[in-house]
Amino acid sequence: MGNLNQYLVELEASLDHLDAATRREIVEEVAGHLKDQAHYFQLSGLSEEESMSKATRCFGRAVDIGRKIGEVHPPRRGFGLSAAAVIVLLQGSLLLAVLLLGLGIGPLHLPMPIISPENGLTYLAAFVITLTYLAAAYGLWQMRRWGFFLSISLQLLELAGVINRGTTWVGFSTAYGTFDVIPPLLVLYLPIAYVRYFQVRMPWNRSRA
Amino acid sequence: MTLYYQIRKGSTETLLLSLLSERPMYGYQIARELEQRSEGYFAMEEGLLYPTLHRMEQEGLVGSEWRTVSEERRRKYYCITDKGKKVLANSVAEWMTFTERLMRVIGGKRNGQPEPIPG
Numbered sequence: 624m625g626n627l628n629q630y631l632v633e634l635e636a637s638l639d640h641l642d643a644a645t646r647r648e649i650v651e652e653v654a655g656h657l658k659d660q661a662h663y664f665q666l667s668g669l670s671e672e673e674s675m676s677k678a679t680r681c682f683g684r685a686v687d688i689g690r691k692i693g694e695v696h697p698p699r700r701g702f703g704l705s706a707a708a709v710i711v712l713l714q715g716s717l718l719l720a721v722l723l724l725g726l727g728i729g730p731l732h733l734p735m736p737i738i739s740p741e742n743g744l745t746y747l748a749a750f751v752i753t754l755t756y757l758a759a760a761y762g763l764w765q766m767r768r769w770g771f772f773l774s775i776s777l778q779l780l781e782l783a784g785v786i787n788r789g790t791t792w793v794g795f796s797t798a799y800g801t802f803d804v805i806p807p808l809l810v811l812y813l814p815i816a817y818v819r820y821f822q823v824r825m826p827w828n829r830s831r832a
Numbered sequence: 833m834t835l836y837y838q839i840r841k842g843s844t845e846t847l848l849l850s851l852l853s854e855r856p857m858y859g860y861q862i863a864r865e866l867e868q869r870s871e872g873y874f875a876m877e878e879g880l881l882y883p884t885l886h887r888m889e890q891e892g893l894v895g896s897e898w899r900t901v902s903e904e905r906r907r908k909y910y911c912i913t914d915k916g917k918k919v920l921a922n923s924v925a926e927w928m929t930f931t932e933r934l935m936r937v938i939g940g941k942r943n944g945q946p947e948p949i950p951g
Contacts, residue, residue: 648908651908652859655860655906656878691880
């Protein structure tokens with residue numbers, strides 16, 4: 624059964640943009656087919672291991688089949704995840720707007736540092752970060768694992784003050800300083816959403832599995 | 833792409849709908865029926881059957897339900913929907929017209945040679 628398990632793990636990994644229930648059903652359906660096929664091969668004299676190996680080979684590469692099935696199913700995302708993706712997109716868009724303004728091609732022509740050899744690298748880095756935000760928003764919208772990781776990383780970097788803040792305007796001031804609202808919220812929400820969407824088994828509920 | 837693959841690609845949906853119009857079937861059963869009835873001619877690459885079935889389900893041509901077959905086994909049975917029946921009827925009519933007209937053109941030829949005119 625090692626062959627089957629390995630195959631199903633690969634298949635499920637290629638369906639990671641789908642919600643857990645849909646993924647589970649697809650994997651169950653394919654597992655059933657492979658078991659039936661392996662049983663048929665066993666009747667013709669092959670060993671259990673050879674039968675399953677042949678069944679998976681006949682079925683096609685798990686990654687390819689998963690991708691083809693996955694293309695048929697639109698990703699399902701809840702309101703929270705949609706909102707998170709929009710917020711990250713907004714962060715990236717604001718940074719992009721600021722960059723374009725700095726280059727003098729934005730609509731408002733606000734005073735920004737002129738590009739020079741000294742700050743050229745800074746602009747380049749800011750542009751890369753902006754693109755990373757946009758990619759993260761896309762990844763979240765498509766419910767890709769990397770979209771979650773990228774978004775969380777960006778919010779942590781924002782919180783640490785390492786990178787520019789796209790949503791620094793959504794914050795509140797206290798006697799101790801100004802605090803952002805969006806990055807902490809996303810840092811709290813996205814891991815929870817990740818565990819839910821990908822049905823990650825946490826240490827405290829592994830024993831029940 | 834050879835003529836065979838072009839024709840088969842265009843007929844897969846009709847073949848699946850035709851099988852499911854007889855009775856609900858699960859994926860493995862569909863694959864075997866298709867293979868046996870066509871004597872292997874329409875045998876599909878098995879993994880590709882499911883993307884097709886799932887697409888047809890998304891399009892509302894087939895429906896599905898899980899049936900428990902043993903304590904730890906369930907099977908997903910597909911059945912044709914009303915929309916699928918209409919599509920099948922149209923598709924069959926088109927195939928009949930196509931093959932009839934095709935045979936009118938090439939039917940009189942054997943091995944590329946025209947059949948002798950009687951009389």
